[in-house]
Amino acid sequence: MSASSAFIDEKGGSASEPEYGHDPASGGIFSSDYKRHDDLKEMLDSNKDSLKLEAMKRIVAMIARGKNASDLFPAVVKNVACKNIEVKKLVYVYLVRYAEEQQDLALLSISTFQRGLKDPNQLIRASALRVLSSIRVTIIVPIMMLAIKEAASDMSPYVRKTAAHAIPKLHSLDPDQKDQLIEVIEKLLADKTTLVAGSVVMAFEEVCPDRIDLIHKNYRKLCNLLIDVEEWGQVVIINMLTRYARTQFLNPNINESLLEENSEKAFYASDDEEEEDKKDEVAPLAKRKPYVMDPDHRLLLRNTKPLLQSRNAAVVMAVAQLYFHLAPKAEVGIIAKALVRLMRSHSEVQYVVLQNVATMSIKRRGMFEPYLKSFYIRSTDPTQIKILKLEVLTNLANETNISTILREFQTYIKSMDKDFVAASIQAIGRCATNIGEVRDTCLNGLVQLLSNRDELVVAESVVVIKKLLQMQPEQHSDIIKHMAKLIDNIQVPMARASILWLIGEYCEHVPKIAPDVLRNMAKTFTNEEDIVKLQIINLAAKLYLTNSKQTKLLTQYVLNLAKYDQNYDIRDRARFIRQLIVPTDKSGALSKYAKKLFLALKPAPVLESTFKDRDHFQLGSLSHLLNAKAGGYQELPDWPESAPDPSVRNVEIPDWSKCTSRKDRKEKKAEKPFYSDSDGESGPTESADSESDSGSGSESASASDESGSGSESGEETESEEEEEDEEEEKKKKRKKHLDKTKAKKPVEESTESEQSSGSEERKRGRKAVKNQKSASESESESESSESGDESEDESEEESESDTDIRKKKTPVSKQPPKQSKKESKKETQEMSLLDLDDFEPAPASAPVTPVNFMSSSLVSDLEGLSLTDTILAPTTITPSGSIKMYELLHRITGEGLAVEYCFSRQPFSPDPNMVAVQIQFTNNTNSETKNLHIEEPRLQCGMRIREFAEIDVLSAGESVTVVMGIDFCDSTQAANFQLCTHTRKFFASIQPPVGELMTPVFLTENDFKKEQGKLMGMNEISEKLTLGEKCVNEHVIVERVTATANLSRVPCGSDKECRFAGKTVSSGCLVLVTVSTKEGGRAQLTVNCEKMLIGTMLVKDIMQALSQ
């Protein structure tokens, strides 16, 4: 921290700083370091916002200058809840900067953000999430995870966008969260707003770029949204889609390779490019299977094209690279114009664009030829731009335009920028090697440059000439002679080395001069650079072999000098050469071949662009620019040999829903009479149901309630209908996120909701019947409905599902209207309930919960008892409405296999620390599904799964229900596993609501108070809330709380308070909940639990349940 104190010193020295408070009290008088920020602290502690703001501004200024302000942390963090929005924002800035260093203190601010996350203002929710996710404190990872999940289903797209932004933050903080984050990403990918699209794809790219399967279903949507996404998002999406397309579509130029030459010619005459290309496409038709572009591939190309007109260079570049990598050759041309336009932009943009153009121009030369003149160099260009333009010009050179290009190059050679001149000379050399016609012209021009006054120019020319000469040395011995003379004047080592090499290599062409050069070089040997020395040795060796008479002594002299050189490379070389060429007694077998070794014909060097083959990197990427793989670079995959199944991108549901919605419309028509009819019908069925309940051992109270009067229940159903609709509406929304199945046509909205509810009900209906079967012998009515079930006709299920609705939904939707009616009309029943409440505290939660709850929990309890030895036998619970079904596998994704699960709230007998999960498989296909079992559970540490026994056969149209146990370790982390059939594997994941992680515990009022006393302070979470309109009385509250969490009611003297107790399944921590109602529908919710996280989450869930 010495650096920090230095900063502080510096700060003290800065007079420009508007020092606050020069009065002695502010501490300004004591300039000792540790009191340095006392004035700031005092300002932060003051009551005035303006002082706080001033202090924060100064602190932020310190941060901006890189000075350490971390010792102010406690003083600043206190202001996190400040009302003034600007102070708040600056505190956020400070927090994000220093929280990592002061993790413990940073925790103090968390609750503020948690509160912020629930704020009705979307701006505050979003900013709370933003800051919460930005402070890199590992302890709060679970809170972050929770907040992200929550925000991902927020109403406001702005908050959802923030959630998407938070995903990579959390991932970088704790990579272990990856699996859960992927789920959130999957959910957000399905989002249909443009605001979210860019951010979530960004998160996808950072967290799970390899999960390309998540894109399938969203591919078309992304393509269609693209133009309306904000520009930064466009870049990310386009880059991702490029990779995606490379894995999913066929190479559109697949037939091109056969006709490479043809097309090459076509590109020279760029104007008829397309025409020629058509020919290209036509020609191979006979030979190969015709290529047909996937419509999705076409969609991508079509929808990205307008973006070439974007003002944002990054977007244009992204589209350009997409076309380069994905488009048929004939269409790639359109990007050239846009790229050339970008060269008008800032020089940094030019730099990057030129790099990419250089790469493209090697592969698709024709594309840029019309724009040749746009690459002409101006004297005002920065050197790096000039050199890149030169590169492009060289790549574009061909027989037709070489003369203009060379004329241009000639002016470049006269430039004042010597680096650029050197590059121009190299460019000329490259043109000369590539285009035979101009080789001699170039060579002559370069030789003229040898008399240039600038040494750099000469040196560069020598190097280039050397390369050119190597191609046809015979005709140019005069040039070699000329260059031999230059050796006296040129000092640049590379050039000297080149000349020496040339003379040595072609010493036969200059037999007289060569020994003389060697003589001169021997004189200066000791002063030469290493590369020159090596070439002197080379020259000596070659001369020795060809002209040993004249040069024997010289060679030995040179070798002797080299023997004592400081550089070991040179010493090694000397030793090696001496052995090889000087004949001794025991000279090895190689010396015979010395001449062949040294004077072998060497192939002329190929002058290649440094940009050749750079296109194996995705263009426009950092890796491409650096020509090296940067961290996090995603390889651009090769085209697949054969296209993967294109149907994965089908969003199947539209068709499906279309047909069903049509059916639905019919159904809807049918439904009206069906509902009104049900008035008469419902009475008996309902009683049948209740009888079955009573059969399984519940009190007669339920029977009396339900079978009370036919007319009454008719009324009930009507009120229920509304409720159901609402409920279903909600469910549907949730479902929509799960599988983006529903086509979003507002007109169909209503029919759809009913349809989805219908299907759900049907499923339940089926189960209901089963349950009845298993639970008790059912009455004749239920038998008839059973037969309906077996016939498997959906329309025939109507009546049954209808009964079901009532059976199940009544408790699920817990309608207060119903309650109120009950209250007003049926005092007797009310009484009985109250009675139970008072007198029967024994069997856990049963008495306090309304009838259906009671029945369910009782039934399950009893069943749990009776079935301990055969756990996997249908420990099915009665289809009581308190049980919410969750979807594990949709029938579309599961290819006909639909899987749903629920938390049955029974003790899982093989292992009491596990939560029982009841899973129902339905086979909607026409064939049998075999060997249903679970594989490869991927669990968070500590979590365990007790799998159900394999289901051997599930015949078509059948359903089967099993129970498995999961120990969630008291966390809401999902349990992931694979659901396997004999043919397929499906990824599945079960995530428990927090309320299912506990079991009821019976406590007396005193016990409750005692336990509560132990769980105060940090373990107590208390929130105020306003009860929803329908929460009119205690019963509704009880009902809702117990529906949310598996708790039992604790008897209590006060009627203003409801108390509940439970313990977590895994660790057995007590969970105590108190709801005390106040005037005007307000209430206070208190949760005491040792596990804070569980507590927080439970509070939230209960709040939601109660305020609805």
Next chain:
Amino acid sequence: MIHSLFLVNASGDIFLEKHWKSVVSRSVCDYFFEALERATEPENVPPVIPTPHHFLINVLRHRIYFVAVIQSEVPPLFVIEFLHRVVDTFQDYFGVCTEAAIKDNVVVVYELLEEMLDNGFPLATESNILKELIKPPTILRTVVNTITGSTNVGEQLPTGQLSVVPWRRTGVKYTNNEAYFDVVEEIDAIIDKSGSTITAEIQGVIDACVKLTGMPDLTLSFMNPRLLDDVSFHPCVRFKRWEAERILSFIPPDGNFRLLSYHVSSQNLVAIPVYVKHNISFREGSSQGRFELTLGPKQTMGKAVESVLVSSQLPRGVLNASLSPSQGTYTFDPVTKLLSWDVGKINPQKLPSLKGSVSLQTGASKPDENPTINIQFKIQQLAISGLKVNRLDMYGEKYKPFKGIKYMTKAGKFQVRT
């Protein structure tokens, strides 16, 4: 994406740093300073510098280097474009983007940077939105703020961010409703020694200043839209409409913005409005050189050529220049060897000229390169390509706005080789 941002001034001091993820030590900039030292000219610093653990991407604007620190793969243009957007925003807020302005407004700068990036990914870069989030500092507001204690920070989420028109703020009100459009064309050209045109092209932009109440929907049509070869639009322009009808249809952002930039198709011959006669020669052995320049108007469609400025980088061997201009003033910087001649308006009757001699270092050999002459000029009331706006209509609002269109031609990169 973008980890951190460092602002470095011309003398190589870091005067501002901002981190969006974990703090990156400012010592990472040492690699940048190395590159800076190696570069002969300030603009020769490579825009992307790899270091062992990071990549530095920098842009140079207003003699300030904006150095972004990147840790993993990201399209370099993405970062560069963003950095330029940052500079534009600063300019928009503070009028100028200088070290002093940034230091004076460091808190606003910080608030802006905070809004513009989240976790290194751009969040709000649209000026209209930013201005609603963070009010630009004005003298009046500063005074008001100090008195009333109110703040620069907006309290509401800008509605634009959520609406379908994210570039326009809502609730705009003006007493005078006006919409001005400037059609500005630039000629880029390279003229040969002999006076023939090697390459010439016209690039144009339409800058708009729209101050209209409510949510106006504008359409702008051209007399000759075929001239426009390559266009790029502000996001507000409806692309489909342009494709189909060659009409610009848009809901404008509030205030100043660039509606369109275009390139005039290269098939059209470009009129070159000025010519230069030059005679620059150095004799072998002599320490003197001759220098003569004469400018004259060519194809100007009868309009005056104004604000002419000639500059030329003379060879390194030149010691000094003693010249006499027939009009305007000239300066020669013996250190950078930059000659610049402020000509002013070209009078076709009396052509401006600059004649005299330049002295060379004694004993130095004759420079073998010839200087290039860069020319700047302006022509008012003329779009050199001939582009003309046909009409501007407004829909969606009832009032009658005041409309104005101005044309101008400028020299872009206009060079004469000698």
